[in-house]
Every structure is written in structure tokens, then in C-alpha cells.
Amino acid sequence: MIHQRECPIETVIHVLGGKWKPTILWNLVESTKRYSDLEKLIPDVSQKMLTQHLRDLEHEGVIQRTVYPTVPPKVEYSLSEYGRTLVPVAEMMCAWGEKHNERKQKEPAS
Amino acid sequence: MIHQRECPIETVIHVLGGKWKPTILWNLVESTKRYSDLEKLIPDVSQKMLTQHLRDLEHEGVIQRTVYPTVPPKVEYSLSEYGRTLVPVAEMMCAWGEKHNERKQKEPAS
DNA sequence: CAGTATCCCAATCGATACTG
DNA sequence: CAGTATCGATTGGGATACTG
DSSP states (O other): OOOOOOSSHHHHHHOOOOOTEEEEEEEHHHSSSEEHHHHHHHSSSOHHHHHHHHHHHHHHSEEEEEEEEOOSSSEEEEEEEEHHHHHHHHHHHHHHHHHHHHHHHHHSSO | EEEEEEESHHHHHHHHOOTTTHHHHHHHHHHEEHHHHHHHHHTTTHHHHHHHHHHHHHHTTEEEEEEEOOOOOOEEEOOOHHHHHHHHHHHHHHHHHHHHHHHHHHSOOO
16 A cells, blocks of 8 residues: 555545444444454444454554453453544544435435 | 445545545635646546546535536536535544644654 | 546455464 | 454456547
């Protein structure tokens, strides 16, 4: 992947743009969650995508991964302080998205 | 494509998430542009993608397409009033994206 | 001028099976 | 419990050629 991002909007889309990334984010806003919690909270996500998205978000510094070296293993995911700076952006996107969805329902023709 | 959008963030990503869509949007914020203007302003976009993205944005109601039935044809694209409601959202995304890009440059390690 | 049409490659995502 | 590995289907995007 080329890491010249002319447009910073693409950066946000890159960070948030994965099928389950927004959902993961919302779930971690409330509180820290274990891997298995996220699996239950997001029933339709495959293990592959959940793991991949968690790794991506971790790499971007948005979430933190904490491993407890116990048997069986315990891994917790939480929003980092930095990740919380993304929340207002996500909320603004969410607000526009909601209005847009309503609008599209009202005018199927145009 | 399934049009159930559980998360409205995905809606925004769907509207703005195409390789050249943000760029197209920025170019239309200033003023109305002709198809050929956009081709010149965005040299790396292929005709296929430019046309496709313009159609997408038009379908979402973000831009307006005006055809002048002259020979040769003249087609103008402009941001709709509705499309302008998306600009503040895009700007907020842009601001976060810029900071994020700076951050990533500063800490290549972690 | 403003597009279409076609072919092809790369990335994304899902399903399934397996493991420290 | 928390993953990894592999395969295959779908989608996004680029290159080229052609048209009302």
C-alpha cells in the first residue's frame, strides 16, 4: 500500500473503513472488552475479520491490547486516549449518516 | 449491494469512500466544474472512475449534474445545497486525518 | 466533449479448519 | 481463550479501445 495520502479524508476512511471497525469502536467506547466479549457482541463477524480489524485499529493507535499471561489466556481491548479523539469525528459522521439514511428512505424517487 | 446500514458511519464511508470522491468534492466546493475540468484537475483519475464516482455522488444527492444540449455537449457538475451539509463533516474528518498522518510520521516505532 | 464497454489485476471479506 | 492458515467469492479500480 502506498502511504502517500494526499487527502486526509482517506486517512480517516482507512482507519474506520473496514466492515466492522465502527462497530468495534462503539463497543469499546463504553468499556474495555475481552476478545470473546466482542465476538458475542458482534455475532456476524468472523474471527478472521475481528482479529484483523483489532490489529489494524491497534496499529493506528486507536485501541490498546493488553495480554494477561494466564492459562487460559486473557486479552483485553480498550480505546486509547488517542482513540477517544476519534470519537467526536465518528459521532459527527454518524449524525450525517443517519440523516442521509432517512432522506434516502423518504425520496426513493427523484 | 445490501442497503441495510446498521451503522451510519458506514453510510458516510459509502458516500465518501471511493478513491477520488473526496478530491472531487473538494474541487466542487469552490465552484461548478465541467467534466473536462475535473479530468485536468485530477490527472490520475481514469475516465471510468471519474464517471462512476460522479454518478455515485449524484445518486446520493451530493452533487448536481447539468447537461447543456449543445454540440459538442457540455456537462457541469456542482455541489448541491444538500451536498454542502457534508462539507463540515468532511472538514472534521480532514482535520483528524491530518493530525493522524503527522502523528504516524513522528512515531514510526511505538 | 463527455462519456461506454471490456478485460484484468488487486484488495476485501467470508467460511472452514486448525493451534499455543 | 484467543487466535492463525488457507481457499474461494466478491468488489474496487486501472488500462485500453471505442462512440453519440
